[in-house]
Amino acid sequence: MSARGEGPVSLPRRGLLAAGAAAAALGGLPARPRAQANTIRIGVLTDMSGPYRDATGPGSVVCTQQAAAEFADRGFTIEVLQADHQNKPDVGANIARQWYDQGVDAIVDVPTSSVALAINQIAREKNKVHLNSGAATSDLTGSQCSPNTVHWTYDTYMLAKGTGAAVVRQGGDTWFFLTADYAFGHALQRDVSRFVEQAGGRVLGAARYPFPATTDYSAFLLQAQASRAKVLGLANASTDTVNSIKQAREFGLHRNMRFAALLMGVIDVHALGLDSAQGLLLTESFYWDLNDRTRAFAGRVRPRNQNRPPVMVPAGCYGATLHYLKAVADMGVQAAKASGVEVVNRMKAMPADDDAFGPGTIRADGRKLHPAYLFEVKTPQESRGDWDYYKVVATTPGEEAFRPLAEGNCPLVRS
Amino acid sequence: MDDIFGIPAPLLFGQLLLGLINGAFYAMLSLGLAVIFGLLNIINFTHGAQFMMGAFAAWMLLSLGNVPAARTGFALMLLPLAVLLLDWLLAALRVAHRLRIGLATLFAVLWAGSVFMEGGGPISGALGTLFPQGLSYWWALLIGPVVVGATGILLERLMISRLYKLDHLYGLLLTFGIGLIIEGVFRNEFGSSGLPYRIPPELSGAWDLGFMFMPVYRGWVVIAALALCLGTWLLIEKTRLGAYLRAATENAALVQAFGVNVPRMVTLTYGFGVALAAIAGVLAAPIYSVNPQMGTNLIIVVFAVVVIGGMGSILGAILTGFALGVVEGLTKVFWPEASATVIFVIMAIVLLTRPAGLFGRA
Numbered sequence: 001m002s003a004r005g006e007g008p009v010s011l012p013r014r015g016l017l018a019a020g021a022a023a024a025a026l027g028g029l030p031a032r033p034r035a036q037a038n039t040i041r042i043g044v045l046t047d048m049s050g051p052y053r054d055a056t057g058p059g060s061v062v063c064t065q066q067a068a069a070e071f072a073d074r075g076f077t078i079e080v081l082q083a084d085h086q087n088k089p090d091v092g093a094n095i096a097r098q099w100y101d102q103g104v105d106a107i108v109d110v111p112t113s114s115v116a117l118a119i120n121q122i123a124r125e126k127n128k129v130h131l132n133s134g135a136a137t138s139d140l141t142g143s144q145c146s147p148n149t150v151h152w153t154y155d156t157y158m159l160a161k162g163t164g165a166a167v168v169r170q171g172g173d174t175w176f177f178l179t180a181d182y183a184f185g186h187a188l189q190r191d192v193s194r195f196v197e198q199a200g201g202r203v204l205g206a207a208r209y210p211f212p213a214t215t216d217y218s219a220f221l222l223q224a225q226a227s228r229a230k231v232l233g234l235a236n237a238s239t240d241t242v243n244s245i246k247q248a249r250e251f252g253l254h255r256n257m258r259f260a261a262l263l264m265g266v267i268d269v270h271a272l273g274l275d276s277a278q279g280l281l282l283t284e285s286f287y288w289d290l291n292d293r294t295r296a297f298a299g300r301v302r303p304r305n306q307n308r309p310p311v312m313v314p315a316g317c318y319g320a321t322l323h324y325l326k327a328v329a330d331m332g333v334q335a336a337k338a339s340g341v342e343v344v345n346r347m348k349a350m351p352a353d354d355d356a357f358g359p360g361t362i363r364a365d366g367r368k369l370h371p372a373y374l375f376e377v378k379t380p381q382e383s384r385g386d387w388d389y390y391k392v393v394a395t396t397p398g399e400e401a402f403r404p405l406a407e408g409n410c411p412l413v414r415s
Numbered sequence: 416m417d418d419i420f421g422i423p424a425p426l427l428f429g430q431l432l433l434g435l436i437n438g439a440f441y442a443m444l445s446l447g448l449a450v451i452f453g454l455l456n457i458i459n460f461t462h463g464a465q466f467m468m469g470a471f472a473a474w475m476l477l478s479l480g481n482v483p484a485a486r487t488g489f490a491l492m493l494l495p496l497a498v499l500l501l502d503w504l505l506a507a508l509r510v511a512h513r514l515r516i517g518l519a520t521l522f523a524v525l526w527a528g529s530v531f532m533e534g535g536g537p538i539s540g541a542l543g544t545l546f547p548q549g550l551s552y553w554w555a556l557l558i559g560p561v562v563v564g565a566t567g568i569l570l571e572r573l574m575i576s577r578l579y580k581l582d583h584l585y586g587l588l589l590t591f592g593i594g595l596i597i598e599g600v601f602r603n604e605f606g607s608s609g610l611p612y613r614i615p616p617e618l619s620g621a622w623d624l625g626f627m628f629m630p631v632y633r634g635w636v637v638i639a640a641l642a643l644c645l646g647t648w649l650l651i652e653k654t655r656l657g658a659y660l661r662a663a664t665e666n667a668a669l670v671q672a673f674g675v676n677v678p679r680m681v682t683l684t685y686g687f688g689v690a691l692a693a694i695a696g697v698l699a700a701p702i703y704s705v706n707p708q709m710g711t712n713l714i715i716v717v718f719a720v721v722v723i724g725g726m727g728s729i730l731g732a733i734l735t736g737f738a739l740g741v742v743e744g745l746t747k748v749f750w751p752e753a754s755a756t757v758i759f760v761i762m763a764i765v766l767l768t769r770p771a772g773l774f775g776r777a
Contacts, residue, residue, distance in 0.1 A: 049599070051708070054608040181752055209747075210755030215703055215712045218433045219747035219754075222627060226426050242609055242704045250614070250702070252621055252628040271704055273611030 039077045040328055040336070042068065042321060043099045045092060045119065046109040046134065048084035051238050055267045056111040056134045059314035062305045064108050067321035076333045078325065085110070089118040100126040105337055106324055108317050113137035113184065123148040128340040131324055133316030136184070136263065138403055141367040145410035148340045150324075150347060152368045153316030154285050156188055157403040159262055162283030162372045164195035166394050167231055167260050170281075173199075175260075176229035177206035178220055178244055180236040185211065188235040188262050204229045211236075217244045221251050230257060237263045246276050254279070266311050269377055269389045277389075280377040285370055285401075286315040286356055287390050297355035309387050315356040320368070323352045360398055365410035369398030425626035430744045436633045438740020439640035440695060444717040445724065445732040446644055447691035450651070453727035454664050454684045457575055458583055460591035462717070463710025464598050465689045468492070468563045469696020470705045471601060473555035474610050480547040486539035488604065489562075490530045493538075496565035498523050552615035552701070559697045560690035567689025571682050594710075601707040609704030636698050643694065644733045651729055660684060719762045725775020735773065 111134025724731030
């Protein structure tokens with residue numbers, strides 16, 4: 001089992017059972033040692049060893065700990081645990097079950113949509129809380145929505161709308177897609193195509209490359225070039241995106257095409273280097289250098305984060321955890337531990353506000369609303385130093401950035 | 416221009432050329448595998464990790480001046496080379512075998528310990544002071560293979576050499592496991608998202624060929640790969656050293672009886688094969704992002720290339736590498752979704768009709 005505890009957590013299972021039995025005998029308390037009744041336990045379930053490690057992983061743990069540290073001394077103690085789900089739904093589900101059974105109250109982060117959807121079910125079944133920051137799928141607040149889940153940071157709909165429509169408005173009205181040939185790539189291409197066409201643009205073609213077996217994209221890039229489209233839409237993620245941009249520049253596509261990276265973060269820009277990344281358009285909901293509050297937040301986190309500013313998904317873990325703790329303090333620890341649904345309802349009722357995302361709200365389907373930003377990557381000359389990578393091109397308010405409530409088919413909304 | 420099978424001719428020519436370029440990588444990597452298998456009978460599954468180490472060596476050398484992690488990493492990568500040099504020196508001084516092993520171990524422990532000292536220790540400190548600007552791509556092309564090759568030699572001496580008498584499967588499992596460990600260590604130290612490495616200024620830019628835009632760097636890769644393949648082939652097929660090597664494959668005991676140090680030859684051959692992987696890694700660094708997974712993605716295809724060419728056949732590995740690059744390139748035009756599969760389909764057909772491979776001797 002790869003679950004790793006931090007702090008006085010890893011009580012042996014047998015001890016836990018014995019303590020639970022004793023407690024039950026004493027007065028029908030839930031199976032939990034008494035000493036911990038006043039402790040809120042938050043488990044960061046994330047990718048510590050795979051491709052998303054740098055965008056989530058240790059950074060998410062640090063940011064969750066940051067939220068806990070800023071919320072100290074409110075009459076209850078907070079423990080933060082961490083585990084690696086290895087991007088496998090079965091591994092993630094096992095850890096989640098064990099955690100929830102051992103008294104973890106909320107699971108935070110959970111990148112990789114397939115794992116997130118599995119945790120979504122378990123949190124609901126156990127009536128605990130699932131604060132998702134890392135997963136992309138908009139199904140979490142759509143057909144698969146749950147009263148126990150808050151989806152905080154971003155989703156596929158926001159990415160598609162943020163970049164797709166905005167690029168067309170800037171004159172990029174003909175598109176060619178480079179698409180990873182699996183569910184995620186298809187969904188992203190489909191969603192972006194819709195916004196491009198709604199905004200009056202046209203999709204001229206797409207090359208679907210085998211995932212994850214492709215490392216050389218030159219053949220597909222040549223097809224993109226031959227299509228004479230103005231925009232190259234990259235419906236892929238992480239290393240694939242980095243490699244395809246690097247190679248697209250090598251083959252001179254940047255001379256008559258713009259690149260729109262549909263899922264790309266500041267970590268990927270860092271990996272590419274500004275030489276190759278300059279001029280890219282991408283959408284994120286957090287960047288450390290947006291305003292005074294984000295800079296202050298980044299300044300607090302940086303010393304604990306290998307001297308790097310936090311990136312979007314970890315920042316979401318911070319925001320979600322902070323808001324969760326506010327709701328817990330508001331309703332009392334005992335009530336919060338008793339029912340995950342009640343805590344999430346309280347989170348929805350309270351206005352959210354934190355340094356990373358500013359003021360916002362959580363909608364009935366669990367969707368957190370905050371602005372989405374269209375960024376352009378700076379040129380090496382514009383960048384003033386370490387991690388100075390973005391300039392803001394457009395801001396979409398939270399109400400418009402995400403999928404309208406009525407279109408998501410979330411059963412919670414219809415009832 | 417005219418269409419050929421409904422595809423514009425310029426696009427088709429472009430794809431053929433790209434296929435050759437990718438084929439160059441397949442050829443270089445499968446060449447190293449073929450050399451190792453041909454002479455050691457070891458299926459070297461660490462090859463992908465060694466390719467990745469070559470790319471990382473290039474990045475570390477370039478970043479010696481300004482990235483502490485690069486200094487630490489390179490100081491550790493230098494360790495096998497330093498141990499081998501010390502061992503060679505002690506052997507030249509006729510120090511007793513046991514004492515040599517003891518001294519080399521002590522040296523290695525001290526070296527590694529110093530690297531993990533607070534602030535980086537003297538070795539990484541010296542690297543940073545000596546090369547504040549880092550070392551360029553061209554130096555990496557020279558130093559990378561030597562350093563990574565030395566790690567291979569140490570690996571062969573310490574572990575792989577113990578398996579020669581066993582079934583192939585044991586060597587495969589050992590090298591596969593070592594490959595996973597190396598990859599994990601690099602992922603923990605340098606993260607998963609990759610590190611930037613620029614095309615050297617001398618080779619940046621592109622030629623406009625009319626039908627496509629040809630990056631200078633890719634042209635250089637093809638030339639370098641051809642030279643490397645040809646050189647290796649000549650070395651093994653046409654020189655006296657090559658004749659010894661081939662003879663040792665046929666009958667090691669007999670060659671040893673003639674006074675040739677066969678175990679040393681085998682060790683150096685493994686080091687050479689690893690160095691070939693590292694050169695490919697350095698050449699790949701500016702094209703692909705330098706990341707710990709970069710070898711895993713390529714190595715499966717390369718193994719298919721070796722199987723199709725015939726295990727251990729050097730000429731087979733080279734020709735198949737280039738040919739399959741072209742076949743894959745054409746598939747990307749006509750049926751992109753199948754481009755990852757086509758090589759394995761060919762492999763299956765070849766295995767069914769000519770189990771020893773196209774160029775192999777049954």
